[in-house]
Amino acid sequence: MTRERSLIKQIRHSAAWSRNRAVIQGIGDDCAILRLKPGFELLVTTDLCLEDVHFRRAWHPAAAVGHRCLTRGLSDIAAMGGEPLACFLSLGLPEDLPQSWINGFQRGLLALAERFTVQLAGGDISSARQITADIVVAGQVPTGKAVLRSGARPGDGIYVTGSLGGSASTLRQLFAGKKLKPGKSNPHFYPTPRLEVGKWLRKHRLATAMLDISDGLSVDLAHICGESGVAAIVSSNKIPIGKSAGLELALHGGEDYELLFTSRKQARVPARIGGIQITEIGEIRNPTDYSSAIQIMGDNGKVRRLPQRGWEHFARQR
């Protein structure tokens, strides 16, 4: 227990430099206490990150693992149009894990937390057989204004932020044994949660449905179609393809953490929001008119069914 206790002390100390006014009581009591603004609702999301499932120690520097871990939670808050307030971290650590790894992980996570004024307000620590990090993010959104997956209607345009497949392309290179420098600008190692875009879209009532692309475009678009009870068609030549990715990875590669949203036909969606490129890639259709939920129109104008071949955790790909 000595190690856990001293770690909790260390984390409590470092968490002090990422403060959020909503946090009334942070680490140090049975529960954290948060005060939402009047007229706001609470958002909660949890994401589990496991060694050799979501990352590999040999490929991912500890700081990138911490960054990616928090990004997953922040990206879910972005996808509701919300504002993050606090995060909670449960850590399972192998006995022989070097302290330097823990320090790096914490540094990567807290740097991102500070950037978006998210306070590390609690958590738990235990020994474990593999590195285990469960991240919980709490946020707020004006009452009744959260953007759900279920609001898409036939005729709505389908949009994405940024470009797709870049993260999967890096992962493919890692699998091929390529040595990569895990630079801060590489979206696989240091993805950016699209919090400003999500909030802007919600404020301007432009998004009818929204989620973040974590599993891959084909799977995540199916989530919107499933929850909204609609079908969709996308055009292959409109998909914004990430650096060295290609269409297949842009359609099926995961972990880009870009936003996928729909907007009414007559809505004016800007080409850029907060410096981030916005691309219309297709249209929501009436489900009864089509034999399959999601179709793709190729460069030759031919329409085919888009299979849902999303992101499988890479432990399974070996």
Next chain:
Amino acid sequence: MTRERSLIKQIRHSAAWSRNRAVIQGIGDDCAILRLKPGFELLVTTDLCLEDVHFRRAWHPAAAVGHRCLTRGLSDIAAMGGEPLACFLSLGLPEDLPQSWINGFQRGLLALAERFTVQLAGGDISSARQITADIVVAGQVPTGKAVLRSGARPGDGIYVTGSLGGSASTLRQLFAGKKLKPGKSNPHFYPTPRLEVGKWLRKHRLATAMLDISDGLSVDLAHICGESGVAAIVSSNKIPIGKSAGLELALHGGEDYELLFTSRKQARVPARIGGIQITEIGEIRNPTDYSSAIQIMGDNGKVRRLPQRGWEHFARQR
């Protein structure tokens, strides 16, 4: 992923029978949405439960593991005087774990959730090397009324609910190789979070400081003393000792999930609250008057230092 997806479907389905009105959006979107009552603050607590650290498959039935897991979170809400609303479960599952184990775990967890009207509102699932369950509980408490660890003052009486050491006594028997029937009334297998008592104490403004005894009385009383900046003395002959436990386990055994609280000298604390026995075991002292923070008066009237020998996760006791 097929197994994870079908599990999420199954859990989403079963979660439907533990509803809480505060949950506006449960499982099925990027975040859960909760609406607190006006004039209330949010409470959040997270607890990590790992196979061979917090439980053993050979000793603990799956339903008891699920029950214990949620109890840890609910007990933290009780210790603030709060009311639980929703829980979030992140599960790491070994590939060869039988479906029957998962069903049992879920049944144990959801039965307790239903009893206290706590909705399972989200979570995550992944494969893992050992069974991993991270439970998050969200609750509410009237603004500014949460009972913290830091409110104890010299002269306050020290109280505990129920009896202590019962859980550790069962654990000791398990270590000794004894075959035990994991009955519903055994507080080791099916501990009861003291939610009614915690809420009653907060409503009647009787508790100046409070926490739940998860590590053991000696360690948890030190937490109150540390956060409140006070010292304490307890009387060995006043400690309510659990079934077949003895004083040592009552002082240092963990996982009883009873409440430990302090109350002003002149306060009238009932002998029972909601049917649960309340026992005064000692007094908060001025820290400058004593060489060590916590002392114990023996049956012979002699006072000695009470060492903090709390609950070490049993993986370390082998």
